[in-house]
Amino acid sequence: MPDSRAAVPAVTTIRLVYLARLREAFGRADEDMALLTAAPTVAAVLAMLRERGGVWADELAPGRAVRVALNHTVAGGDAPLRNGDEVALLPPVTGG
Amino acid sequence: MPDSRAAVPAVTTIRLVYLARLREAFGRADEDMALLTAAPTVAAVLAMLRERGGVWADELAPGRAVRVALNHTVAGGDAPLRNGDEVALLPPVTGG
Amino acid sequence: MPVRVQTEDFDAGREIAALRGTDPRVGAVASFIGTVRDVNDGSPVTAMTLEHYPGMTEKALAAIVDEARGRFSIVDALVIHRVGPMRPTDQIVLVAVTSAHRGDAFDACRFVMDILKTRAPFWKKEDTPGGARWVDARVSDAAAEARWGNEVEP
Amino acid sequence: MPVRVQTEDFDAGREIAALRGTDPRVGAVASFIGTVRDVNDGSPVTAMTLEHYPGMTEKALAAIVDEARGRFSIVDALVIHRVGPMRPTDQIVLVAVTSAHRGDAFDACRFVMDILKTRAPFWKKEDTPGGARWVDARVSDAAAEARWGNEVEP
Numbered sequence: 001m002p003d004s005r006a007a008v009p010a011v012t013t014i015r016l017v018y019l020a021r022l023r024e025a026f027g028r029a030d031e032d033m034a035l036l037t038a039a040p041t042v043a044a045v046l047a048m049l050r051e052r053g054g055v056w057a058d059e060l061a062p063g064r065a066v067r068v069a070l071n072h073t074v075a076g077g078d079a080p081l082r083n084g085d086e087v088a089l090l091p092p093v094t095g096g
Numbered sequence: 097m098p099d100s101r102a103a104v105p106a107v108t109t110i111r112l113v114y115l116a117r118l119r120e121a122f123g124r125a126d127e128d129m130a131l132l133t134a135a136p137t138v139a140a141v142l143a144m145l146r147e148r149g150g151v152w153a154d155e156l157a158p159g160r161a162v163r164v165a166l167n168h169t170v171a172g173g174d175a176p177l178r179n180g181d182e183v184a185l186l187p188p189v190t191g192g
Numbered sequence: 193m194p195v196r197v198q199t200e201d202f203d204a205g206r207e208i209a210a211l212r213g214t215d216p217r218v219g220a221v222a223s224f225i226g227t228v229r230d231v232n233d234g235s236p237v238t239a240m241t242l243e244h245y246p247g248m249t250e251k252a253l254a255a256i257v258d259e260a261r262g263r264f265s266i267v268d269a270l271v272i273h274r275v276g277p278m279r280p281t282d283q284i285v286l287v288a289v290t291s292a293h294r295g296d297a298f299d300a301c302r303f304v305m306d307i308l309k310t311r312a313p314f315w316k317k318e319d320t321p322g323g324a325r326w327v328d329a330r331v332s333d334a335a336a337e338a339r340w341g342n343e344v345e346p
Numbered sequence: 347m348p349v350r351v352q353t354e355d356f357d358a359g360r361e362i363a364a365l366r367g368t369d370p371r372v373g374a375v376a377s378f379i380g381t382v383r384d385v386n387d388g389s390p391v392t393a394m395t396l397e398h399y400p401g402m403t404e405k406a407l408a409a410i411v412d413e414a415r416g417r418f419s420i421v422d423a424l425v426i427h428r429v430g431p432m433r434p435t436d437q438i439v440l441v442a443v444t445s446a447h448r449g450d451a452f453d454a455c456r457f458v459m460d461i462l463k464t465r466a467p468f469w470k471k472e473d474t475p476g477g478a479r480w481v482d483a484r485v486s487d488a489a490a491e492a493r494w495g496n497e498v499e500p
Contacts, residue, residue: 065329090313096305
């Protein structure tokens with residue numbers, strides 16, 4: 001009997017948040033994104049955003065100093081994502 | 097003709113000041129001292145005080161951590177003394 | 193609450209006094225106030241705005257204070273960071289640390305500032321004669337963080 | 347006048363605010379307050395008296411501030427040191443330094459405290475259950491001074 005969970009991948013909906021310079025570059029402060037892959041990660045989301053091209057590809061190009069916070073904690077590219085997660089893209093910080 | 101300055105050495109009078117623990121050990125805060133040597137130094141004064149023996153010899157024994165301030169500036173043993181100089185004996189400081 | 197993010201100014205003297213309170217274990221209070229300068233990277237600055245990431249900011253600052261507590265022997269610590277519009281000479285941030293001895297107080301205060309500069313989610317946008325600009329992160333800040341021997345974050 | 351020796355307490359917040367004033371070159375204010383602890387070297391301390399060497403004290407403190415100015419890029423500096431009778435939690439000393447950037451402010455503030463501890467003519471006498479005692483100089487203070495690479499004084 002086939003495993004229905006594998007056959008019909010669940011949709012993972014996350015909230016994307018863009019801070020400071022990235023918010024202005026992207027022209028938005030946040031958006032929801034539905035992920036259809038079976039085991040979505042931070043890196044997969046960044047790849048999807050880069051595929052939008054233009055300013056997205058520029059600002060998120062590999063080597064650009066952008067950090068990702070997953071639910072308010074800095075996370076690496078292999079961090080797995082769950083439904084309802086908040087994924088924020090942070091330019092280098094300049095407080096203090 | 098003999099040099100009268102060499103024949104009759106000038107008297108150098110200095111003021112000695114004892115601080116903190118040394119003031120209590122010596123039982124006095126200050127005193128005047130007349131120096132008869134031709135070229136008096138800080139080291140000569142310390143030697144004269146040590147010759148008093150007792151607590152003077154103990155507190156000023158070589159190796160004890162006593163600093164000397166000449167006219168309010170820390171000075172070494174070879175610092176020359178002039179009439180009216182203030183020579184203070186300082187135990188290790190503990191401010192701040 | 194050792195961490196506050198607020199738009200209002202703060203009374204540094206009152207905050208420092210409240211932090212040390214009447215705790216007789218405290219022998220040393222080190223503090224740092226960051227203020228807005230009227231020039232940055234060679235351009236005159238007439239005003240600036242500090243943006244942050246609500247929700248993450250307090251968490252990041254609290255984590256930095258916790259890390260300082262783990263590294264240094266301190267009694268208490270306080271971080272106040274302002275957000276919103278500011279002008280030259282305004283206060284931006286206060287870090288204050290109490291400790292029995294001065295070495296720990298100085299080290300912990302500087303540690304919190306150095307790590308805050310590279311990890312807390314604040315961003316400055318300055319008004320200059322050439323227009324508004326986001327401030328670039330300083331290489332010297334990364335160097336200051338590296339002095340504490342932290343692993344590089346992802 | 348960047349150096350004061352006084353019996354009265356001081357308002358650290360007001361002093362720090364006055365030091366930075368409205369100078370828009372200032373981006374960093376580092377400060378240190380030393381306070382009386384209720385224990386020292388394992389003994390309870392109920393009160394203490396700070397003695398100094400009038401005339402030399404101000405000169406020594408001013409020389410330390412001058413040396414800090416020579417070593418670090420600072421805007422201004424202030425040292426207030428109390429003398430006379432004090433009780434646990436009382437303020438003893440304030441050192442505050444303003445600078446464009448935090449590295450110089452932190453370094454200069456710590457430098458002044460470290461050198462003050464080994465060179466400024468102050469002496470503490472503590473009241474303990476075993477009677478009054480002159481406080482011994484700390485080996486750690488000599489080590490702290492040595493970190494700055496000063497030659498040993500005569």
